[in-house]
Amino acid sequence: xxxxxxxxxxxxxxxxxxxxxxxxxxxxxxxxxxxxxxxxxxxxxxxxxxxxxxxxxxxxxxxxxxxxxxxxxxxxxxxxxxxxxxxxxxxxxxxxxxxxxxxxxxxxxxxxxxxxxxxxxxxxxxxxxxxxxxxxxxxxxxxxxxxxxxxxxxxxxxxxxxxxxxxxxxxxxxxxxxxxxxxxxxxxxxxxxxxxxxxxxxxxxxxxxxxxxxxxxxxxxxxxxxxxxxxxxxxxxxxxxxxxxxxxxxxxxxxxxxxxxxxxxxxxxxxxxxxxxxxxxxxxxxxxxxxxxxxxxxxxxxxxxxxxxxxxxxxxxxxxxxxxxxxxxxxxxxxxxxxxxxxxxxxxxxxxxxxxxxxxxxxxxxxxxxxxxxxxxxxxxxxxxxxxxxxxxxxxxxxxxxxxxxxxxxxxxxxxxxxxxxxxxxxxxxxxxxxxxxxxxxxxxxxxxxxxxxxxxxxxxxxxxxxxxxxxxxxxxxxxxxxxxxxxxxxxxxxxxxxxxxxxxxxxxxxxxxxxxxxxxxxxxxxxxxxxxxxxxxxxxxxxxxxxxxxxxxxxxxxxxxxxxxxxxxxxxxxxxxxxxxxxxxxxxxxxxxxxxxxxxxxxxxxxxxxxxxxxxxxxxxxxxxxxxxxxxxxxxxxxxxxxxxxxxxxxxxxxxxxxxxxxxxxxxxxxxxxxxxxxxxxxxxxxxxxxxxxxxxxxxxxxxxxxxxxxxxxxxxxxxxxxxxxxxxxxxxxxxxxxxxxxxxxxxxxxxxxxxxxxxxxxxxxxxxxxxxxxxxxxxxxxxxxxxxxxxxxxxxxxxxxxxxxxxxxxxxxxxxxxxxxxxxxxxxxxxxxxxxxxxxxxxxxxxxxxxxxxxxxxxxxxxxxxxxxxxxxxxxxxxxxxxxxxxxxxxxxxxxxxxxxxxxxxxxxxxxxxxxxxxxxxxxxxxxxxxxxxxxxxxxxxxxxxxxxxxxxxxxxxxxxx
Numbered sequence: 033x034x035x036x037x038x039x040x041x042x043x044x045x046x047x048x049x050x051x052x053x054x055x056x057x058x059x060x061x062x063x064x065x066x067x068x069x070x071x072x073x074x075x076x077x078x079x080x081x082x083x084x085x086x087x088x089x090x091x092x093x094x095x096x097x098x099x100x101x102x103x104x105x106x107x108x109x110x111x112x113x114x115x116x117x118x119x120x121x122x123x124x125x126x127x128x129x130x131x132x133x134x135x136x137x138x139x140x141x142x143x144x145x146x147x148x149x150x151x152x153x154x155x156x157x158x159x160x161x162x163x164x165x166x167x168x169x170x171x172x173x174x175x176x177x178x179x180x181x182x183x184x185x186x187x188x189x190x191x192x193x194x195x196x197x198x199x200x201x202x203x204x205x206x207x208x209x210x211x212x213x214x215x216x217x218x219x220x221x222x223x224x225x226x227x228x229x230x231x232x233x234x235x236x237x238x239x240x241x242x243x244x245x246x247x248x249x250x251x252x253x254x255x256x257x258x259x260x261x262x263x264x265x266x267x268x269x270x271x272x273x274x275x276x277x278x279x280x281x282x283x284x285x286x287x288x289x290x291x292x293x294x295x296x297x298x299x300x301x302x303x304x305x306x307x308x309x310x311x312x313x314x315x316x317x318x319x320x321x322x323x324x325x326x327x328x329x330x331x332x333x334x335x336x337x338x339x340x341x342x343x344x345x346x347x348x349x350x351x352x353x354x355x356x357x358x359x360x361x362x363x364x365x366x367x368x369x370x371x372x373x374x375x376x377x378x379x380x381x382x383x384x385x386x387x388x389x390x391x392x393x394x395x396x397x398x399x400x401x402x403x404x405x406x407x408x409x410x411x412x413x414x415x416x417x418x419x420x421x422x423x424x425x426x427x428x429x430x431x432x433x434x435x436x437x438x439x440x441x442x443x444x445x446x447x448x449x450x451x452x453x454x455x456x457x458x459x460x461x462x463x464x465x466x467x468x469x470x471x472x473x474x475x476x477x478x479x480x481x482x483x484x485x486x487x488x489x490x491x492x493x494x495x496x497x498x499x500x501x502x503x504x505x506x507x508x509x510x511x512x513x514x515x516x517x518x519x520x521x522x523x524x525x526x527x528x529x530x531x532x533x534x535x536x537x538x539x540x541x542x543x544x545x546x547x548x549x550x551x552x553x554x555x556x557x558x559x560x561x562x563x564x565x566x567x568x569x570x571x572x573x574x575x576x577x578x579x580x581x582x583x584x585x586x587x588x589x590x591x592x593x594x595x596x597x598x599x600x601x602x603x604x605x606x607x608x609x610x611x612x613x614x615x616x617x618x619x620x621x622x623x624x625x626x627x628x629x630x631x632x633x634x635x636x637x638x639x640x641x642x643x644x645x646x647x648x649x650x651x652x653x654x655x656x657x658x659x660x661x662x663x664x665x666x667x668x669x670x671x672x673x674x675x676x677x678x679x680x681x682x683x684x685x686x687x688x689x690x691x692x693x694x695x696x697x698x699x700x701x702x703x704x705x706x707x708x709x710x711x712x713x714x715x716x717x718x719x720x721x722x723x724x725x726x727x728x729x730x731x732x733x734x735x736x737x738x739x740x741x742x743x744x745x746x747x748x749x750x751x752x753x754x755x756x757x758x759x760x761x762x763x764x765x766x767x768x769x770x771x772x773x774x775x776x777x778x779x780x781x782x783x784x785x786x787x788x789x790x791x792x793x794x795x796x797x798x799x800x801x802x803x804x805x806x807x808x809x810x811x812x813x814x815x816x817x818x819x820x821x822x823x824x825x826x827x828x829x830x831x832x833x834x835x836x837x838x839x840x841x842x843x844x845x846x847x848x849x850x851x852x853x854x855x856x857x858x859x860x861x862x863x864x865x866x867x868x869x870x871x872x873x874x875x876x877x878x879x880x881x882x883x884x885x886x887x888x889x890x891x892x893x894x895x896x897x898x899x900x901x902x903x904x905x906x907x908x909x910x911x912x913x914x915x916x917x918x919x920x921x922x923x924x925x926x927x928x929x930x931x932x933x934x935x936x937x938x939x940x941x942x943x944x945x946x947x948x949x950x951x952x953x954x955x956x957x958x959x960x961x962x963x964x965x966x967x968x969x970x971x972x973x974x975x976x977x978x979x980x981x982x983x984x985x986x987x988x989x990x991x992x993x994x995x996x
Contacts (some may be wrong), residue, residue, distance in 0.1 A: 933967045
């Protein structure tokens, strides 16, 4: 359990019943913002109603994990008149709710469940109205929802909202009880979405009147009086000082610019503008302190603010409606101009669907069209402020899933805590230092869009681990200085001030380190800046916390004894800096697990220099990976005392990260607020054989030719002797007896086992070279990648791998060949080797048809060989190897897929994404992982996320579904 709040804080009873009927209400919700409004509504009823009073018990869904809370919930349900629920979308907790409520559903006077999982929605009961057969009902409401959805393509929640607006007016005049009960459900939804204390009070009064006190005699002959719901706009623009909620952006801007309380700078059309995305429930329930604080902070820092909201869970609608300049985009083929420079969602949820059913393609389309950085901040939902502050882990795992991992699929960055929660009232508490952090970072992203390229400062940070090996500029699978050189050329060509760029990547490296083998502490490593201790302590407010581990500054790391040294070199407005050692090279686990661990003064000074002294507009961490994101602090949900948060400060953090390492890229995203941009890892190719192993392979070839002659026996003896020389006897059980004492089958078995082991060694995949950012793949690299892709069956796409297609053409099953190969059956070991050669030859033919004059694949064209009167080259390659029964039809799905994959490899956006991010633009999100198994990782240059919804369902699930 991450929260230890007991539900009794939401248990309200009347001060005195005084002979009144006591009506009991139980509610369970995802978020706490309804708590204070419901409490106020119940208190008003208990104060003003003479015939009845309400006792209410409330639960946040996550609290039901606690057994004591759950037992209390079940006890309360057993005594309740009315049950309410909203946004129950967590599977195991939905099961708990159903288990507790279902036995009492028929006894309850009313059960009202707002959008939740179908199993929870089936608990709804208002008189004759029910959703017991949700999804299969033929009722008028069900048909209305289906027709609305089919007509508009809208979601379940949108359909519900449209019904809320439309059906009550229609059903009001229908006399049937069932119609009136359906109308009351729609009214209930209006009351609930309205969310104010007044609306919730009238909601409870309506339920009491219609379903608890149906017989007026129960209330001494008087009926309960209630008002219709106050209806708020489904979406609009809110401001804490505005006289109303606006539904037109021009009207809002007119009001905004007429304000007397703002400076003229905020009325300037060139002032930075931040778009905020809000939940309407927080506004109408009055739980908006964190929203007010954010608006005030941004305006105090000089930004205009456009805070938009949605009543449902599709926040892309107000984004599309209000974040563009009014009056633009009206002409033919004219796109509307964006009004905002940065988007900051304060909801903590996915842009479309919230915590419920997400529609990431719709969200991405909306954000891509707007083309602005998209930050999603986090209000604490499942923990109180104190629980989060005291936790080493930080965020509750469910909150990590719902409010970090899922928004990342939309391209969200910067998951900074926005607000806490009061454990007693449930109200949001603005965390001022976090509000300031969000506002500063939002404005830095806005500045990237508005600042002229010529004056933007870019700090490229390279790594060196282990530092005593002279490994300056190391990163996983990446030619770091070759890639930096490409980036700097692109920057120069795009108008950034890049001065004194050396003539080559090698010369660039030498300019930074002077000596490729330089010791890290060597004076030959270029010193860009000497920071005095006085300057360091003035600019680094958290430095006293480092003294416990490292003593007083400057210390002995990145120091000359008097100053702190910043290593690197300036090239105009580009600085290439070397990230300092993390200080615990002898015991790296201490950095991760020791409570007292901290960065050293030199590490802190480096990031202080970037932000405070050189005043970088953006930092680009170059390659997988550095130490910043692994510095001590909470695992997720950084506080102002977490070192990654302290170090990165307010600088936007771009981070080139290997596409195949989404797990660690996620750490960088969530702990150091990095926008991780994927780069392609070099393709793997067969390791091949060498020396004694190659001689063994030649001996096996001789045996296959001569085994039936007198030379077969001595060749087997030579093979066994050679195996012992190259230590293969550790992998293969070699007999001590002479080969002449063996049967022919035994000799074949020995040779087959040796051959199988050689093939395993030869086919081991090793990366071929290092990747260079922005450099098209060579033909060899493209072939190596596509061969690996072609080897795999892709059941989910109904595409057979090339080895299977070839095996089928000769009447064999590839799975049987694999099994026989594993058992060392000589004929099938050789056959598998031949099939692999056929696979390589066919893929080589595909790639060679696209190679340019430089031997690289820079673009992929659709070639129609039939119109040229030729066979496809891959067919010809297979036929030349005597696989003549392989047909064009059998190969077509696979080779169309391989052509698509080749297009994605060539279409990398690694350089383009960096240039976009430097201009304050939106970077398309994409999954990380192995591009061989999941080509959706391609093209690279995407904002990596670890969760891949396209991997669900699994292949096993697909097979099971086909059987069913």
